[in-house]
Amino acid sequence: MPRYFFDVHDGGPEFDDTGTELAGPDESYAKARSLLPDIAREEIPRNGDHRTFTVLVKDENGQPVYSATLTYAGIRLQR
Secondary structure (H helix, E strand, C coil): CCEEEEEEECCCEECCCCCEECCCHHHHHHHHHHHHHHHHHHHCCCCCCEEEEEEEEECCCCCEEEEEEEEEECCCCCC
């Protein structure tokens, strides 16, 4: 099974040095999409109202195969 690497960019990159064995590219795309809400759920309450989270998926050769981005913007309407 091929191995895919999921680098997370949230102000600074976090590189996936281990990777995950998956059946193929479609499964790696789905995993990237599912990672974003989990990351946001952890980070948004701690770090403010304007955030962008990106997951870059690379194959075993280090070639990018997919990128997904989630943007969050919160606006206080009362003080």
